[in-house]
Amino acid sequence: MRKPTFQDIETIGHVIEENERYRHYHYPEMPIRYDSNFIEFKQMPLLEEFKQAETFLKEFHLKHNQNHLKFEFPENEKPGPELQKYFDDSEYETGFLELYAIEPKDFPAQQENSDIRVVEVTEDNLDAFITLQYEADKENGETFANEKVKLNQKQFAEDQNMKVIAYYKEEPAGTMNVIMTDEFVEIDDLAVHESLRRKGIGGRLQQFVMNRFPDQMIILVADGEDTPREMYQRQNYQYLGFKYEVQRVD
Template sequence: MNISLNDIFQPGDIYDNDWYKSIYLTPTTPLVFDANKWVYKQMPSIYQWKMDIATQTHMHKQQNSNHLTFTFPENVELDQQWIALINNEQFELGLMELYAIEPQQFKGHADDEVKVAFVDETTLEDYISVYRQFAAPYGEGYVEESTRMIKNHFNDDAKTRLIAYKHGQPAGILDLIVTEDTVEIDGFGVLECYQRQGVGSVMQSIVAKLANRRPIILIADGEDSAKDMYVKQGYVYISFCYHIVKEHI
């Protein structure tokens, strides 16, 4: 599989793009971290990064974004000096890992108690009822802004959305980015009360059928135990990158 982080879908509007970085600035959704950030293509010097912090702070405050976010280049390790500086600037350091699997490696999983459907106008409110529970830790402002974005752009969104029902009740949701070359799992969650009941396995079986011969890709939090589940399912580690976030600027 010739897969890299360049194959991952990036939401938001590109404000500037050159050999050094891409700047995503999306005034319509200022609270969404991933739509308002800088992605480095080349590692900055420490002096340059500090200047970039000042520039991003100014840009984000102008559009009422209350965070700073930077993503470092793929497969570049951060040394102890960088980690100390990041901590000193009060950023949270995260590790994103890219995984992939060929769809034929999935074993089909069926369960008569679990029904999976593509989200449409008739099931959108059920989808949002589940989505809001996963978005809640990011704050009420984010929940309302992102929910409004889903509703307003549902018919022209780049995402294909699935919802799973267990005994007729909304139990899980899954977002896909489908391209000619890959099928990306962009968001996936099963409500706690329905976990370990086959809901996620049935949903992933549907994804494998949809993917046909295209590899399935996803980003996992390097510090999240969920990645262990993906490895057990047969996903293969591809690459990593570090990202940093500072809230309440």
Template structure:
């Protein structure tokens, strides 16, 4: 089976859909970039991009959103006139890469260094509070306000039947977690996080090994930032590169 970025999209409210783009919007998470954006179905002309920018800016201003975000078509380059425009108009440009691994081909790293007092479990009623506490600490690395805003959003993810997070525990404290989305043919790894004081100790690999051990033959998918050194680790672990896409963000000051 061939996978693409469409296999990691989660359901959101569609505000507008045209032959050029779809506008996604989440009224319960207006502050989240990943929940509010326009995704292009094909590469727009310069004039079409300017028109889409004006539309999205106007739509977001109505909800007091201080940003606009665009997702480019998969495996498509951005034309130079638009690149020049982005550079002179305070857009940031990220390149994301999609990777896949079959459980039988995964090569763990540093698994022998995992502390013996750390165990990995599915998030359940007994450890959910520890998982949420770790999520809140991770969000506070962005800001206290962001962490406060995100609490209801994190809780709401449990309403999605495909959402199955896992957590690494030392005693009763969470030291790492992964949000998993289980689908018919694949499992998506999202929000892969290890506590700052527990990094470099094999906990991340132990979390991934748990995913592989419970994948039931499904392909494991994850997205890496092309500028992130973690992608080198994924290559060593036998993840296979599938595709890339650009994400454009402008935050208004």
């Protein structure tokens, strides 16, 4: 089986320009979603090349009433000192993502708990799924949360997407999006209600995917500076690489 890369991770957005240096993603359906409106460099830019792309993206976003700038860099390459100094001086936030993969047979069996029930989302429980995600998304503002509702409804209708919901004592407790391709199955947007964490709900959500797709490699992306990555490492996911990104809100 081919080793997955970041190119196998779904990007919600349209490539509206591509050249030898970068791809420009734009998603007018959700303009404040930073992960859908950005420039992805194909090769690590020189400082002047970055500044040119920065000027272009800033002018483009101003025309579309977007107040953020975001750039992603080539997989497994770290920006050099000159670029990093410019990011710091220009008040960019620097972060990195990590790519993980696992074969379902390697996922540790989860402890049975009759209080937890995990099911695929259908028309009957779509509202519960959307409501739970909406409450979590409100931390990023009402506008973002409302746009995310529309995105969830759109994804629900797509064959390659599967929504999953977990119940704890029959109350909605956790959600997850699953993206299915011919080669890989991606876990995305896994979230457990803050008041119900550390009860095994996240593990049971993942176990649902392992059981549903026993013969496919499961992939996911974790924030390189967040604690969930430590959970994935304990669960036997294999680390495959990193990807740096910077963003700024003006």
